[in-house]
Amino acid sequence: MQTTATRVAAVTVTLRGVDRTFGAADGAHHVLRGIDLDVDAGEVVALLGASGCGKSTLLRLVAGLDRPSAGQVMIDGARVDGIEARAAVVFQEPRLLPWRTLAENVAFGLPDGSPRGSRHSEVTHALDTVGLGSFAGYRPRAVSGGMAQRTALARALVRRPGVLLLDEPFAALDALTRLRMQDLVDDLQRTTGATVLLVTHDVDEALQLADRVVVLAPGADRAAGSGIAHLLDVPGARPRDRADPVLAALRVELLDRLGVPRQRPLPA
Structure with missing residues (x-):
């Protein structure tokens, strides 16, 4: 990929x-x-x-x-x-909120004070990076375990951690x-x-x-x-x-x- x-x-x-x-x-x-x-x-x-x-x-x-x-x-x-x-952490379990979409879960990783106008583009870019751009509106129960873990990785990456x-x-x-x-x-x-x-x-x-x-x-x-x-x-x-x-x-x-x-x- x-x-x-x-x-x-x-x-x-x-x-x-x-x-x-x-x-x-x-x-x-x-x-x-x-x-x-x-x-x-x-x-x-x-x-x-x-x-x-x-x-x-x-x-x-x-x-x-x-x-x-x-x-x-x-x-x-x-x-x-x-x-x-x-720093950003990815745990053994994805730890996604089941009632939120993948995009909404990734958005939780955004640093405090992120400009409102760029939040959507940052989340979209993070999901695209892990190959999940077309699944942004899906909820965790609708995707595989590997896709859920990629979402957790995108949530970490959106912080741009050192x-x-x-x-x-x-x-x-x-x-x-x-x-x-x-x-x-x-x-x-x-x-x-x-x-x-x-x-x-x-x-x-x-x-x-x-x-x-x-x-x-x-x-x-x-x-x-x-x-x-x-x-x-x-x-x-x-x-x-x-x-x-x-x-x-x-x-x-x-x-x-x-x-x-x-x-x-x-x-x-």
């Missing part, structure tokens, strides 16, 4: 000594501990790790939907303090739709130049879309929370060939680090 997305001012994302703990001191649950990460403007970084290791929590901290227990989260050098206007935060946005989709959505996001990122943080459990997805992969995992003291266990630079320019043998080798490496050893053949 050829997109016509608007170029944005990409931003850097910096985390310094970030901890996140839930609960009181006598019953605290440590999720993240000592996270130090620098994401360059326009870079795509995938966050991998087992369920409960803090991937989505880290994303919420960058978006300003949550606050760190210690440390700092910064966008373009400015500390995140509350909802971050330069950093796009994707929290397992394709997890509920069928395999073929998921591949198409991966290609769409890859195309959109290269067109807009936005910085992207992607949470995923899919190693192949991470290698297809990311410039770097960050593996989160607990240390020897699992109760202390997760830290960055491994950083992997993914070679080659995007878009990438899914059949590239280099990616296949990296897939094995990442699965090993995630505790998923390669399958052994059955004994004869």
